[in-house]
Amino acid sequence: MWCIQQITPEYRKRMYRLLDLYKEGYDPLHPLVCMDEKSKQLLADNRKPIAARPGSLEKYDYEYKRKGTCNIFMAIVPKEGMRYTKVTDTRTKRDFAYFVLDLVDEHFSKSEYIQLVMDNLNTHFEGSLIETFGKQETERLMKKLRFIYTPKHASWLNMAEIEINIMDRQCTGTRIESKEKLAEDLEKWTKERNENKCTIEWKFTRQDADKKLSKHYVS
Template structure:
């Protein structure tokens, strides 16, 4: 716990950003019957029954000191998706950073050694040299600010029915 708190206490350094990372699942639930819109003298009416349309996984990265938040949506939550998010941080979002310090939980898919499963040894080591991983203690996920972002998303928009949005070839969620 002290390790994560000490990290949060450090001043901002763009060459050594602190990124919080977490994942969450969202069940996709559609309407069995179309809702009836609000009319003068009547509120909108939504049937409590729904159809199950699978799940999507949200991968949240946030840099608390700048307010930057990135959400990626995937079908599954595996080590390969975690590796993709870390590579995206290194190559797309922070290509000029010397060291990317990532705060995350101790989920079984968050294994730095897995870089060697997906890349040749020299490339895996190059990525690992750019990362510094800080793990929240078990039952201490509240220390991860990405979890706070997930809570905000759930309260502001993910607490209603959603379904998969395939418009424009996208892999996203459509809120009702």
């Protein structure tokens, strides 16, 4: 938010739409789902860490081996306290398309449609579905989807970012050397968060936005 210089009418329109949606209660027929993704660098220790013991923290060598990267998809239903995560080798249009397919057919199969909040990454568009599945399957999926985009350069309005920051602090912020280990750790973390129904309480309102950001509004 600190880098905002000008807020155009389009920015305000998208911001207001999100802030109004965040005030609504949970609707299982039309769930509000916030989605984002993050790259994770895989690192292996050159030397075996020294385990923690009473009065002494675990010790890591500062040297490490790079083992490549992978991608983490995050989708969270903030009012319901449910999240869905997936580890992929890459973050291509195809990866996005299959994650969306999982949301529609697996996680929200009983919903009329999903209100899917995303940023403006070049893979987060209907075209990715068309390239991956073809027009007929995409038409079926789009009947179950409503894409809702944050304003450009305003990913802070996506609650999935909050959950990703929590994920990094609690699970993925340490050195992890393989995709398999990352997926295993993430599955355990996701399951625990879901069992505890960890929700996100969004307090920033349209009135707060006008009060704090109106000096940046342009016509």
